Amino acid sequence: MLPNIPVIIGCAFIPFFIAYMWFHPSVFGGETWKKLAGLTDAQNNKKVSALQLGVSVLLNFLLSFGVFIITVHQTHVFALTGPDKDAFKGGTALAFMQEYGDNFHTWQHGIGHGLAIGLLCFVIPILGYAVIFERKSFKYLLVNAGFWGISLLLMACVISKWGGVPVY
Numbered sequence: 108m109l110p111n112i113p114v115i116i117g118c119a120f121i122p123f124f125i126a127y128m129w130f131h132p133s134v135f136g137g138e139t140w141k142k143l144a145g146l147t148d149a150q151n152n153k154k155v156s157a158l159q160l161g162v163s164v165l166l167n168f169l170l171s172f173g174v175f176i177i178t179v180h181q182t183h184v185f186a187l188t189g190p191d192k193d194a195f196k197g198g199t200a201l202a203f204m205q206e207y208g209d210n211f212h213t214w215q216h217g218i219g220h221g222l223a224i225g226l227l228c229f230v231i232p233i234l235g236y237a238v239i240f241e242r243k244s245f246k247y248l249l250v251n252a253g254f255w256g257i258s259l260l261l262m263a264c265v266i267s268k269w270g271g272v273p274v275y
Contacts, residue, residue, distance in 0.1 A: 108181040108208075108271035115175055118265050119167035122258040129254045143247040174262045178220045179271040181208055195275040204275045217267030221260030230255040 130140055141151050155163075176182060184203060188194035195201050224230070230252050238248045 108179050108185060108273055110172065110175050110179075110182075111270050111272050114266065114269045115171045116168065118171040118174070118262045118270070119164060121262050121265070122167050122170075122255075123163075125254060125258045125261070129257070135250050135254075140250055143244060143250060170259075171262055171266070174220070174224060174259065175266050175270050177224060178217060178263050178267045180211055181271060181273075185274055192274050201275055204273070208273060208275060212268055212271070214264045214268055217264030218260060220267065221263030222256070224263060225256035225259035226252065230259065 129135055131137075141148075181204065184200065185195075188200050195204060231248075234248055234251050234255070237243070238245070
């Protein structure tokens with residue numbers, strides 16, 4: 108399968124929507140997150156530049172594409188062919204995709220991958236490492252891991268359901 112680029116781009120904006128809610132002053136964005144992050148009022152109130160926002164969108168797109176690669180298993184079959192679209196016109200690749208090509212395009216599959224990506228395999232180990240050496244608190248880890256866990260879970264659900272375009 109090839110990536111459904113509009114879906115991948117759309118998923119790149121999920122972390123922005125979750126951040127707006129998660130870090131809102133009435134949730135963790137008020138004094139709790141600011142204090143855990145060690146930000147002053149002046150730092151917290153500083154506007155995000157267009158460059159910073161653009162880089163954030165790019166990073167989220169890369170993350171969204173990575174979620175696609177991990178979540179949509181049929182893309183691995185395509186990768187094994189070289190990737191050669193002609194391999195799906197007949198033979199083993201076509202037969203395999205005709206039998207298994209529609210498997211795992213569900214929200215439930217996305218939830219499984221979202222939890223694995225969002226918590227067990229990437230977010231907690233990476234943030235945990237940073238928390239240890241940046242001398243942050245366990246609560247800081249929980250706030251940030253919760254944000255990325257929810258973001259990646261939602262991204263994986265959407266990408267699992269609509270993120271792939273068949274090549275066969």
